[in-house]
Amino acid sequence: DQVNLRNSVGIGAIIEEFRASLGDDPTEPAPAWLKSAKSFQPINYDGKDDNKSFMMWLHRLLTWFNYNRIRGPDLDQERIEITSFYVEGEAAKWYEKNVISVFRVSKQNLTFMEAIIALYRRFIITDSYQVAKEKWEKV
Numbered sequence: 001d002q003v004n005l006r007n008s009v010g011i012g013a014i015i016e017e018f019r020a021s022l023g024d025d026p027t028e029p030a031p032a033w034l035k036s037a038k039s040f041q042p043i044n045y046d047g048k049d050d051n052k053s054f055m056m057w058l059h060r061l062l063t064w065f066n067y068n069r070i071r072g073p074d075l076d077q078e079r080i081e082i083t084s085f086y087v088e089g090e091a092a093k094w095y096e097k098n099v100i101s102v103f104r105v106s107k108q109n110l111t112f113m114e115a116i117i118a119l120y121r122r123f124i125i126t127d128s129y130q131v132a133k134e135k136w137e138k139v
Contacts, residue, residue: 017058017062022065042057042063054124065079076111077109080115083116098118099115
């Protein structure tokens, strides 16, 4: 079943990215070099139905959060807000309407992970995992 494979493998990969990149809230002070280091900026995600592009965007975004010490459960809301600067086009419209707007349909606050998984489910329609499986079975 395509939806189940996309959900189990794709969303599993998202969860693993979160575990690898975002840990506990930082308890120690930021190192002195962090203030002078030039930080890279994450790329923007535009809503393209491309699993590889989405995962590359997510990896860079989570790496940026980790590098800038925006990690741990206490900074979830900040990650939600900051992410709005790194989506564009249709993805930005959807994110605004469904995640950060006070007028969003669901009044339930999402966690950062829930927001990213919802973004993935909305825009990654083509199941690249299913396509790869089907190609493999033809070999």
